[in-house]
Amino acid sequence: xxxxxxxxxxxxxxxxxxxTVVRALMERLPHENIVYFGDTARVPYGTKSRNxxxxxxxxxxxxxxxxxxxxxxxxxxxxxxxxxxxIQQMAGNMPVLSVIDxxxxxxxxxxxxxxxxxxATSTTVNSNAYARAIxxxxxxxxxxxxxxxxxxxxxxxxxLEHEVTRLTVREYLKPILADHVDTLILGxxxxxxLKPLMKQxxxxxxxxxxxxxxxxxxxxxxxxxxxxNQSQQMPDYRFYVSDIPLRFQTIGERFLGxxxxxxxxxxxx
Amino acid sequence: xxxxxxxxxxxxxxxxxxxTVVRALMERLPHENIVYFGDTARVPYGTKSRNxxxxxxxxxxxxxxxxxxxxxxxxxxxxxxxxxxxIQQMAGNMPVLSVIDxxxxxxxxxxxxxxxxxxATSTTVNSNAYARAIxxxxxxxxxxxxxxxxxxxxxxxxxLEHEVTRLTVREYLKPILADHVDTLILGxxxxxxLKPLMKQxxxxxxxxxxxxxxxxxxxxxxxxxxxxNQSQQMPDYRFYVSDIPLRFQTIGERFLGxxxxxxxxxxxx
Numbered sequence: 001x002x003x004x005x006x007x008x009x010x011x012x013x014x015x016x017x018x019x020t021v022v023r024a025l026m027e028r029l030p031h032e033n034i035v036y037f038g039d040t041a042r043v044p045y046g047t048k049s050r051n052x053x054x055x056x057x058x059x060x061x062x063x064x065x066x067x068x069x070x071x072x073x074x075x076x077x078x079x080x081x082x083x084x085x086x087i088q089q090m091a092g093n094m095p096v097l098s099v100i101d102x103x104x105x106x107x108x109x110x111x112x113x114x115x116x117x118x119x120a121t122s123t124t125v126n127s128n129a130y131a132r133a134i135x136x137x138x139x140x141x142x143x144x145x146x147x148x149x150x151x152x153x154x155x156x157x158x159x160l161e162h163e164v165t166r167l168t169v170r171e172y173l174k175p176i177l178a179d180h181v182d183t184l185i186l187g188x189x190x191x192x193x194l195k196p197l198m199k200q201x202x203x204x205x206x207x208x209x210x211x212x213x214x215x216x217x218x219x220x221x222x223x224x225x226x227x228x229n230q231s232q233q234m235p236d237y238r239f240y241v242s243d244i245p246l247r248f249q250t251i252g253e254r255f256l257g258x259x260x261x262x263x264x265x266x267x268x269x
Numbered sequence: 270x271x272x273x274x275x276x277x278x279x280x281x282x283x284x285x286x287x288x289t290v291v292r293a294l295m296e297r298l299p300h301e302n303i304v305y306f307g308d309t310a311r312v313p314y315g316t317k318s319r320n321x322x323x324x325x326x327x328x329x330x331x332x333x334x335x336x337x338x339x340x341x342x343x344x345x346x347x348x349x350x351x352x353x354x355x356i357q358q359m360a361g362n363m364p365v366l367s368v369i370d371x372x373x374x375x376x377x378x379x380x381x382x383x384x385x386x387x388x389a390t391s392t393t394v395n396s397n398a399y400a401r402a403i404x405x406x407x408x409x410x411x412x413x414x415x416x417x418x419x420x421x422x423x424x425x426x427x428x429l430e431h432e433v434t435r436l437t438v439r440e441y442l443k444p445i446l447a448d449h450v451d452t453l454i455l456g457x458x459x460x461x462x463l464k465p466l467m468k469q470x471x472x473x474x475x476x477x478x479x480x481x482x483x484x485x486x487x488x489x490x491x492x493x494x495x496x497x498n499q500s501q502q503m504p505d506y507r508f509y510v511s512d513i514p515l516r517f518q519t520i521g522e523r524f525l526g527x528x529x530x531x532x533x534x535x536x537x538x
Contacts, residue, residue, distance in 0.1 A: 040317070041311065041317060041321050042310065042311045047425070047514055047515075048309070048310060048512050048514045049512050049513055049514045049515070052310050052511075052512040052514075122515060122516070123514075123515065126515060149422060149425070149426055150419075150422055150423065150426055150428075150433075152422075153418060153419055153421075153422040154419065156316070156418070157418055157419055159419075162440075163436060164419075164433055164436045164437050164440065167432060167433045167436065168433050171431075171433065242321075243317050243318050243321040244318055245316055245317045245318045245321075245392075246316075246318070246391060246392065246395060247391070269538055
């Protein structure tokens with residue numbers, strides 16, 4: 001066991017959505033220290049250009065590497081879709097986990113008819129990253145992607161069961177349902193909060209929640225690299241954000257599923 | 270007439286919404302040169318903290334002052350709500366126009382029952398800026414403010430007539446209608462695109478579109494300061510943005526009402 005085992009896992013997102021991944025990591029890997037960065041001053045990324053997303057993402061990775069993380073978890077589909085390769089180059093030998101790889105592999109294990117749907121931000125859909133990740137394993141899988149830009153603001157407004165959200169989901173799922181996909185990847189960390197409503201609107205489709213599959217992939221990668229923390233001490237969690245807006249605590253805790261403490265503000269760029 | 274008359278008017282916003290104000294300025298003041306800055310890399314501001322909004326806004330003003338503008342038009346309600354005073358300090362003797370002041374004065378002229386509603390972003394509503402601007406002229410006016418965070422993404426999705434948008438507007442207008450306001454300020458530059466739908470949902474309420482009133486206020490301020498451009502040459506329009514995302518052209522032209530040319534990218538901060 002090397003000195004690195006006690007080092008934290010670095011998890012990052014454009015905002016608070018990545019806290020759903022932190023939550024899954026806390027449950028799956030209860031002894032690991034975690035440092036989180038959410039770029040709340042510049043959120044959302046999903047409607048911005050590839051160059052801008054890449055530039056912002058590399059600033060975050062630089063910040064996390066200054067915290068001597070032992071692994072990086074890209075907890076934002078948009079960042080993973082656009083900047084994964086550059087992040088891997090910066091990370092060197094360090095394991096880099098991506099919500100997209102984890103989600104793609106989980107969907108491939110789930111599908112029976114080899115027909116997978118993806119809902120995500122416009123930038124993630126346009127990047128074609130899920131299709132690439134899935135086709136790398138099985139080139140014969142059919143994939144239908146749908147940009148769903150309104151779901152993030154609906155979740156942030158807290159309208160998780162609202163009629164407006166139901167109609168929006170229904171509209172977005174129309175092509176998915178018409179095309180008989182049997183497995184739907186929730187390609188944005190905000191979407192797991194809409195699972196109850198989506199299950200009602202698409203009862204015959206299996207939903208892939210990449211926060212859970214990313215936590216599992218992280219556990220496997222750390223184990224494989226002999227980097228699991230064997231300490232039985234209480235883990236240390238640190239949360240950095242580039243802005244602390246109104247209602248941040250409320251929204252953040254909804255994603256994390258527990259109280260948010262030790263938040264520090266840090267402006268990048 | 271001084272040397273300053275040929276200088277451009279500086280107009281700015283957190284993103285593309287301020288182009289509705291540019292459009293109104295082009296119509297009201299067809300001989301004026303205009304330089305626009307939209308902070309598309311960090312949009313939206315309306316859900317961010319006051320400190321962050323102020324910091325970003327002053328960076329924009331600094332950029333516009335380097336372009337030797339003769340007047341500043343704050344074409345973003347959130348910026349006007351939070352950073353107006355600091356911007357005025359930076360601007361020195363230069364006229365500074367604000368969509369909030371213009372909207373407040375137009376609403377006061379419109380209301381018959383002295384009961385005004387405001388719909389705006391969360392930050393604008395929480396700043397209480399409209400109430401302050403209205404009460405400075407008439408302390409007896411009753412004001413009902415409602416944060417409507419979903420309307421910006423609905424407009425950007427282009428769902429201007431969609432059933433989902435109608436239900437969302439209906440939900441947000443419930444307290445406004447119940448309280449019998451007779452005049453509603455559209456306190457965000459995205460909202461004028463929803464005027465047709467809002468007129469159907471609130472047929473007895475007068476809607477105040479601050480882009481038009483801001484253009485009028487700008488014309489008066491320039492005239493008063495003897496700064497109107499007397500040149501009959503074709504005016505020069507320059508558009509700077511901090512990011513050029515997918516569909517920028519489409520969305521921008523929807524707001525501007527004409528083709529968008531001479532767009533340059535400029536990162537601040």
